Amino acid sequence: MxxxxxxxxxxxxxxxxxxxxxxxxxxxxxxxxxxxxxxxxxxxxxxxxxxxxxxxxxxxxxxxxxxxxxxxxxxxxxxxxxxxxxxxxxxxxxxxxxxxSTTVWLVFGAFIFALGYEVTGLGRRIALFLVKFMGKRTLTLGYAIVIIDILLAPFTPSNTARTGGTVFPVIKNLPPLFKSFPNDPSARRIGGYLMWMMVISTSLSSSMFVTGAAPNVLGLEFVSKIAGVQISWLQWFLSFLPVGIILLIVAPWLSYVLYKPEVTHSAEVAAWAGGELKNMGRLSRKEWTLIGLVLLSLGLWVFGGKIINATAVGLLAVSLMLALHVVPWKDITRYNSAWNTLVNLATLVVMANGLTRSGFIDWFANTMSTHLEGFSPDATVIVLVLVLVLVLVLVLVLVLVLVLVLVLVLVFYFAHYLFASLSAHTATMLPVILAVGKGIPGVPMEQLCILLVLSIGIMGCLTPYATGPGVIIYGCGYVKSRDYWRLGAIFGVIYIAMLLLVGWPILAMWN
Incomplete structure (x- = not known):
């Protein structure tokens, strides 16, 4: 060529x-x-x-x-x-x-789960089921889209495969039922709102679970190798859960207000979904088996951390899917997304480790520490204690540390306007931000690391090119460019504000 x-x-x-x-x-x-x-x-x-x-x-x-x-x-x-x-x-x-790397193989196991959803049809069935029972009103249909994505997220580490490959094919059939067509004034009837809800859903679900998006795992490797901070599957989930619940409740409603569809009731949608479910028939043996394996894996991930490693749980689930004929081995060998992600993450993890192995991170951290030592919380205490009471000094020191963490998180988050890939953004910016944080005395590295990695998924709403599903959704023609940028900026600010104002104080209490 x-x-x-x-x-x-x-x-x-x-x-x-x-x-x-x-x-x-x-x-x-x-x-x-x-x-x-x-x-x-x-x-x-x-x-x-x-x-x-x-x-x-x-x-x-x-x-x-x-x-x-x-x-x-x-x-x-x-x-x-x-x-x-x-x-x-x-x-x-x-x-x-x-x-x-255990985290790389955890993602691979989750990819095979995603293949199981696809091969058995369980993912499509879940989507149709929620659309049927929540699709009579446009607002509740928006909530259904978010819930579908979140239910699939723990076992689908590619948000493109999850939102673009499972949710999008179902939802794209709905607007034409109301004579709402892409690249047409009728797009605002209902199509624009439904498409935007998929942007909302994929960004939330990608941050909700460590296995919700492949760059999350890359982020974990960076914080482990550079900052020495270990974050478990359960710790990640619990850290984002309060923020996720609030955004799950608020985001669909706020989207409805800011980008209100002309069609507010949609009985035809529920009828269509019911017809599609009828055509699928009853749950098959493979679907029941997959449901059992999903529940087993979730149970072990949440409650079995002291008994079995999270990656071992994923490998166990894959082994059982093979043994019970849920997914044939030949389908796994042909599942390009899983193998591509395995090699991609494995090589990026190595390259990230090389920054430490070669001595670059230590040099950078020491350099930042030297240049910023005038702003060190400890130095500040020594100076201020001469003129202020000790209580006031401690308050000022705390504020200084909080400002430093805040600046680092915001720089990392809004830098995504410059990137068209979450993985590229994570690989480029996260090592630098972590090295800066590590080099500044007094910065709570565990809190900083958790805030940084939790922000990876939600930044996917910022631009039409921010993540794979965004490209698919924008490309379908229902959401105009100016609307996408406007909504992306609004929700991008809301997302990071909720993480910092709700998630951060809770993290501080835990630590």
Whole structure:
């Protein structure tokens, strides 16, 4: 296949960026291999953003380059001088380490669950069932769309597959029942509202569960490797639950107010969904089996954390699906999304770890600490205690820490306006934000880490290109560009405000 001019410059751009960075002198105090590695890392991010070839191929190539050039990219002079140190062996061990990551395999297991929903038809049945019983009014139909997405989210780590592949095919059939058509003035009759509700639903469900979106897992790996903070499946869920419940109640109603459809009652929708359910017939044995496995997995994830690892639960569920003939092995081998995500996450996890392995994160954190030590909470106490009472000093110190955390979270969140991929955004911005936070004395790293990773999903509502489902929904033609940007900005602010005003205080009480 011949390359277009557009693809040629996209291919060359990462190489040019890497070449320019390698020509720049190594910053003072930074290990040479850290700067060289950072040049490769930045080139990888540029490639993932431009995508001259698939993003997974970009990260795979980046790992290969680092393994082959490990003497210049990963290891320092003291390691290489040690006769017992086998650089090539250690580099290969490092390069393949991502494939042993428990969180990567947890996502893979959730993908196979998603395949089970698709193969058995259970996902479509759940969607039709809720539409049938909640679809008589447009407002309650909006709530149904959100609930459908949330029910599927724990076991569908691709929001594109979940919203775009399961929910969207059902919902897109509804507007024509009311003579509401895309790219037409009639789109506002009901189609625009229903499509926007899918944006609301996918952003909420993606943040509700660690397995709700693949970038969540990437975020967990970053906070683990860089900040040393471990976040469990249950801890993630409970941290977002208060915020999620409030937004689940408020967001559909507020969407109804801000983007009110002309059709407010929709008896035809319930009738259509009932007819589709009748055509599907009764629950099959495979569907009942899958329901049992879903309940078993949820039970073990919530209550069995001390007995069995969350990833082991996912692998157990996959094994039972195979043994009980819910999903045939040949379907798993053909499920490209699962294998693509497995390789993508495994390689990105390795590249993230390389920032620490090469010494870049330690240098960056120490540099930030040096430059910001004048703003250190401890230093502030020493100065203020000379002129203020101790209570006032402590209050000011607390405010300073809160402001620092607030700024870091907001910078990370609204930087997504610059990205067309949650994974690329997470891989680019999260290591930097974590390194800055780590380098500032007094910052509560566990709270900062949880707030950062919980914001990954909800930022997907900001723009039409913010995440995969958004591209699909915007592309169908029911929501005009100006409406999407307006609603995205409004709900983007509401989402992050709720996380900071409700979720953060609860986190602070727990910690």
């Amino acid at each position: 011949s390359l277009s001019k557009d693809n040629i410059w996209k291919l060359l751009a990462p190489l040019v960026v890497m070449g320019v960075m390698l020509l720049i002198p190594v910053p003072d105090g930074m290990p040479p291999q850290a700067w060289h590695y950072f040049a490769v890392f930045v080139a990888m991010i540029v490639g993932m953003i431009l995508e001259p070839i698939p993003a997974t191929a970009i990260s795979f190539i980046a790992v290969t380059i680092c393994v082959i050039g490990s003497n210049y990219l990963l290891f320092d002079a003291s390691e290489l001088a040690d006769p017992a140190f086998k650089a090539s062996k250690q580099a290969l061990k490092w390069g393949l380490a991502g494939f042993s």
